[in-house]
Amino acid sequence: MATPVVDNPGALGLPYSDPPQRRAPRTSLKLRNALVGWTFVLPNFAGFAVLTLIPVLLLFYYSLTNWNIFGNADWVGLDNYARLIGDKSFHVALGNTFYYAAFHIPLTIAASLGLALLLNQKLRGAAFFRTVAFFPYVTSIVAVAVVWNMLFSPEYGPINQFIGLFVGGELPGWTVSKDWAMPAVIIVGTWRYMGYYMLLFLAGLQTVPAELHEAARIDGASVWQRFWNVTLPCLRPTMFFVTVMVTIESFKVFDLILVMTEGGPGQATLVLSQYIWQKGFEQFELGYASSVAVVLFLICIGVTVVQFLYNKRRDA
Amino acid sequence: MAARPTALRKTGRVLLYLGMIAAAAGILLPFAWMVISSLKTNNQVFTAPIEWVPDPFRWSNYVDIWIKGDMVTWVRNTMTVSVVVTVLQVVTGSFAAYGFAKTRFPGRDALFLLYIGTIAVPWASYMIPQFQMLSSWGLANTLYSIMLLQAFGAFGVFLMKQYYESIPDSLCEAARIDGLSEYGIWWRIMLPLSVPALASLTIITFVTTWNDYLGPLIYLRDRELWTIQLGLQRFVGDYNAEHALIMTGSVLSVLPIAIVFLLGQRYFIQGIATTGVKG
Amino acid sequence: MNRKTIATVGAAAAASLALTACGGGDASSGSEEPDGPVTISLAGWDFASTPEFETLATAYEEQNEDVTVELTEYPAGEEYDTALTADLAAGTAPDVFIVKNLKNYVTFQEGGTLLDISDVAAELDPATGGLEAMAVDGATYAVPYRQDSWLLYYNKALFDQAGVDHPDGSWTWDDYADAAAELTDGIGEDDVTGAYLHSWQSTVQGFALAQTEGATLDSGDFGFLAPYYERQLAMQDEGSQPTYATVTTNELAYQSQFGTQKSAMVTMGSWYIGTLVAEQASGDADEFEWGLAPAPQFDESTTGTDNTPVTFGDPTTMGINAGIDDAKVATAKDFLKFAAGPEGAAALAEIGITPALIDDTVADTVFALDGVPQDDLSRFAYTTHETLPENPVGADTAAIQTILGDLHSAVMSESDPVDDAIADAQERAANEVG
Numbered sequence A: 001m002a003t004p005v006v007d008n009p010g011a012l013g014l015p016y017s018d019p020p021q022r023r024a025p026r027t028s029l030k031l032r033n034a035l036v037g038w039t040f041v042l043p044n045f046a047g048f049a050v051l052t053l054i055p056v057l058l059l060f061y062y063s064l065t066n067w068n069i070f071g072n073a074d075w076v077g078l079d080n081y082a083r084l085i086g087d088k089s090f091h092v093a094l095g096n097t098f099y100y101a102a103f104h105i106p107l108t109i110a111a112s113l114g115l116a117l118l119l120n121q122k123l124r125g126a127a128f129f130r131t132v133a134f135f136p137y138v139t140s141i142v143a144v145a146v147v148w149n150m151l152f153s154p155e156y157g158p159i160n161q162f163i164g165l166f167v168g169g170e171l172p173g174w175t176v177s178k179d180w181a182m183p184a185v186i187i188v189g190t191w192r193y194m195g196y197y198m199l200l201f202l203a204g205l206q207t208v209p210a211e212l213h214e215a216a217r218i219d220g221a222s223v224w225q226r227f228w229n230v231t232l233p234c235l236r237p238t239m240f241f242v243t244v245m246v247t248i249e250s251f252k253v254f255d256l257i258l259v260m261t262e263g264g265p266g267q268a269t270l271v272l273s274q275y276i277w278q279k280g281f282e283q284f285e286l287g288y289a290s291s292v293a294v295v296l297f298l299i300c301i302g303v304t305v306v307q308f309l310y311n312k313r314r315d316a
Numbered sequence B: 001m002a003a004r005p006t007a008l009r010k011t012g013r014v015l016l017y018l019g020m021i022a023a024a025a026g027i028l029l030p031f032a033w034m035v036i037s038s039l040k041t042n043n044q045v046f047t048a049p050i051e052w053v054p055d056p057f058r059w060s061n062y063v064d065i066w067i068k069g070d071m072v073t074w075v076r077n078t079m080t081v082s083v084v085v086t087v088l089q090v091v092t093g094s095f096a097a098y099g100f101a102k103t104r105f106p107g108r109d110a111l112f113l114l115y116i117g118t119i120a121v122p123w124a125s126y127m128i129p130q131f132q133m134l135s136s137w138g139l140a141n142t143l144y145s146i147m148l149l150q151a152f153g154a155f156g157v158f159l160m161k162q163y164y165e166s167i168p169d170s171l172c173e174a175a176r177i178d179g180l181s182e183y184g185i186w187w188r189i190m191l192p193l194s195v196p197a198l199a200s201l202t203i204i205t206f207v208t209t210w211n212d213y214l215g216p217l218i219y220l221r222d223r224e225l226w227t228i229q230l231g232l233q234r235f236v237g238d239y240n241a242e243h244a245l246i247m248t249g250s251v252l253s254v255l256p257i258a259i260v261f262l263l264g265q266r267y268f269i270q271g272i273a274t275t276g277v278k279g
Numbered sequence C: 001m002n003r004k005t006i007a008t009v010g011a012a013a014a015a016s017l018a019l020t021a022c023g024g025g026d027a028s029s030g031s032e033e034p035d036g037p038v039t040i041s042l043a044g045w046d047f048a049s050t051p052e053f054e055t056l057a058t059a060y061e062e063q064n065e066d067v068t069v070e071l072t073e074y075p076a077g078e079e080y081d082t083a084l085t086a087d088l089a090a091g092t093a094p095d096v097f098i099v100k101n102l103k104n105y106v107t108f109q110e111g112g113t114l115l116d117i118s119d120v121a122a123e124l125d126p127a128t129g130g131l132e133a134m135a136v137d138g139a140t141y142a143v144p145y146r147q148d149s150w151l152l153y154y155n156k157a158l159f160d161q162a163g164v165d166h167p168d169g170s171w172t173w174d175d176y177a178d179a180a181a182e183l184t185d186g187i188g189e190d191d192v193t194g195a196y197l198h199s200w201q202s203t204v205q206g207f208a209l210a211q212t213e214g215a216t217l218d219s220g221d222f223g224f225l226a227p228y229y230e231r232q233l234a235m236q237d238e239g240s241q242p243t244y245a246t247v248t249t250n251e252l253a254y255q256s257q258f259g260t261q262k263s264a265m266v267t268m269g270s271w272y273i274g275t276l277v278a279e280q281a282s283g284d285a286d287e288f289e290w291g292l293a294p295a296p297q298f299d300e301s302t303t304g305t306d307n308t309p310v311t312f313g314d315p316t317t318m319g320i321n322a323g324i325d326d327a328k329v330a331t332a333k334d335f336l337k338f339a340a341g342p343e344g345a346a347a348l349a350e351i352g353i354t355p356a357l358i359d360d361t362v363a364d365t366v367f368a369l370d371g372v373p374q375d376d377l378s379r380f381a382y383t384t385h386e387t388l389p390e391n392p393v394g395a396d397t398a399a400i401q402t403i404l405g406d407l408h409s410a411v412m413s414e415s416d417p418v419d420d421a422i423a424d425a426q427e428r429a430a431n432e433v434g
Helices: A026-062 A080-088 A089-117 A126-138 A140-153 A158-166 A181-205 A210-218 A224-232 A237-252 A255-258 A272-282 A288-314 B001-038 B061-068 B071-102 B106-119 B123-136 B143-153 B156-163 B167-178 B182-194 B195-211 B216-220 B228-233 B243-268 C013-020 C052-063 C077-092 C102-111 C120-123 C156-162 C173-187 C202-211 C224-235 C244-249 C254-259 C272-280 C327-338 C342-350 C358-369 C376-383 C397-412 C418-432
Strands: C039-046 C067-074 C096-099 C144-148 C150-155 C193-196 C262-270 C290-295 C311-313 C315-320 C386-388
Touching: A026 B071, A026 B106, A026 B123, A026 B143, A026 B182, A080 A288, A080 C376, A089 A181, A089 A237, A089 A288, A089 C052, A126 A181, A126 A255, A126 B071, A126 B195, A140 A158, A140 A255, A140 B001, A140 B243, A158 C067, A158 C342, A181 A237, A181 A255, A181 B156, A181 B195, A181 B243, A237 A255, A237 A288, A237 B106, A237 B156, A255 A272, A255 B143, A255 C067, A272 A288, A272 B123, A272 C077, A272 C397, A288 B123, B001 B243, B001 C013, B061 B071, B061 B243, B061 C150, B061 C327, B071 B106, B071 B143, B071 B156, B071 B195, B071 B228, B106 B156, B106 B182, B123 B143, B123 B167, B123 B216, B143 B216, B156 B195, B156 C244, B167 C315, B195 C358, B216 B228, B216 C077, B216 C397, B228 B243, B228 C067, C039 C052, C039 C077, C039 C327, C052 C067, C052 C327, C052 C342, C067 C077, C077 C096, C077 C202, C077 C386, C096 C102, C096 C290, C096 C327, C102 C315, C102 C397, C120 C327, C144 C342, C150 C156, C150 C311, C156 C173, C156 C262, C173 C193, C173 C262, C193 C386, C193 C397, C202 C311, C202 C386, C224 C397, C224 C418, C244 C418, C254 C272, C262 C272, C272 C397, C290 C376, C311 C315, C315 C327, C327 C342, C342 C358, C358 C376, C397 C418
Parallel strands: C039 C067, C039 C096, C193 C262, C311 C386
Antiparallel strands: C096 C315, C144 C315, C150 C262, C150 C290
């Protein structure tokens, strides 16, 4: 009985091989299966295709035009993309986006998984703590920005006052310093989203069979071994989901930075989503902004496909 | 010898709790600031350094918000939109997820990648074409537009699909042999087994819709249609903002979510492991 | 249609009046005068705290019984532009809308969203603030109905407490900086400063652009900013105003800073007069005597009450949606003429708003409001100034302002030295604009 309960989630891979069909007429069964599959997908897909897919496809088209939101869009071919190559602000935004993602992704996954493991236990008050952990995501983003900015205030902020107790010399300027603004934003981003992803991990943890843990414990496995050999494999589909979502969301980060630093000081925290907004809605170059969005899309998809393939290899 | 580990354990527990309480206090700090600010006058909200105790306590903000702002309408609209979106998202999302996770049809994985792909596109970059489309159908300036915007997102499909994949295929196989149709499997087996994921999806969709600002900003003009976030934004003028009232409204708007969350707790940790899945 | 003759009718106005009254006589406008009642829609923002749209609409309706001006509400702040842009793109925007940010004017015009209303502009008083600058290649697409100018607000009580002489209209920026330092010392309280500089880029750049001879944005040469930034940095270093870091991280508001007597002086737009009066009445601001003075000047050539001080401020302008129903064009133009003319100005002054056209009636109305300072200098400051736009009309203004906004935060946070930041901005302007 002790073989891992979780079946191979092989459906993640792009090309799939047909499992051997044992039952009668192959083609009609295949057709029937396809039809059944489509009926499941269709209700959502209809809404999705019309409301999201079509506008997104239009975005790809607009990235090849000089559309300024009003009036007509003239075809300019790849001009917008050529312009991106020489656009220093775009390079800055791209660099900052990677900077944010490189730290935000691992920190958030570690923090949310840690929280989920902790709060999945039978602890007194766990319900309360779970609610608390989710609160940063619920609290108005304006309040979040205000409080963190005050905490980070170089002169009056409690954070620097605390650090000042141990360290002499110049203290970090946090959100009003070019070097420290991004770390500050990363800290707040992780703080805000850890409860959100904790929730997703918590759901995933419920699929880990207790018997497996029990069996492993009887076999003398340590806590760490049980986590590594039992929990983590069972959690793989959730882990994949969370990783993809955190990745995409960090590459798309926008409102948090907008309310905390507006991309400053200078361009220290300017990220791609904000650059899209700036170009599109402050300078009305939506055609050009669309090409930035396409680049952002390609990055996200690229990273996601890598994760797909990695995940598939682990499965195999 | 035997006593020491227990003592150690006990100290560990106490330390753990102390740590968790400290962390909880830290995490709730912005919320505490919201509450405190909601009890101040406008010009007291932002000061350097922060005033943590309002002087005097101004309870009247909690009366004014109902007079100066149309909280009843805002809550009603936000509630309507959030409930409809959540129901549509959860039902169609989990239904489609079954199609992606447990059935096979040509183009399935490519289609799924398309779903994920759209998550990777910032909404701001395609909101204008989308707005033009919905406007041409006469849906701008209606609550339907906000419902449609949010209800068919890829997030729910992705979340549920991943969850279904951690439910063994052997279960479905057994059910098929028992003569259950695919729809029956979804309804009788998958849904009951995926309660924690459904609960997560429900609360996340609800909160996201509840707190959405940019969507209502673009689509809604009439006062009767405003949501809470849009309504509160109207306390921000060109040169002035009524921060104290905004915070009062924010506190009130968080409370329903907090209550729903606390009450829905047990569903997040309802394990399928205890519902008799055997290998 | 019943029209009322406008006070400033000149020959052009008479001609146009005849033409609109006869209905459709003019081929170029292509508009026809409707016989029955007309409804035009007007985009405004945040009606609860911005009564100006309703005031103008009501005043106009009183004079024109068969016209209804229907208001469409948008959010305030930058969100106004976002939401209006969406409506313009979808063709669902109101007939008349406010071009709120001057830096977007050319984009709106080039995008074909604005009707040519040069004929309306020709009939307005040339003294209308900001009107002249609205011309794009000889044609005008929006007319100013409101224009705030930046002034110096000072707290008379704190000046007296510190034993510092009140401003007399002769101040340059150096005098201002000296006074700020003296005040800070003289008041001698930890959390009270002589001056307050709000976080907006315009608080430094608006003055620099307006007061420096030959300075323009599209020259791509931003060296004119240097003396202004160096002075402000020196002031924040010596503690005569809260630092930019504190202002932004603690989100200080100028209303509370000046209104609760934490700073003795602040430069701010004339809109703050109405706010301050209201806040003193409601108790949100302390009760204290204050006054207005002209904004400090670059040098002595423009100081003194026998001169015209130079300051800045963008006009708020109104234009007609190019997609408007032809039958409504004449009414819409007439409404614009009303709003930007003396009658509109009088109506706006009554609710404490500074119209683009400031005449004696307007000044009398504003200074008759309860709580507005009565001294001569305040009245001089309010009525006499050359106000140059913060966002001169130009295709690249929006893009340049983004770059200069980054410069502002980099310099004021002391992340970059002034000269480096200016060099950087110039390089970016060359790289990204035009």
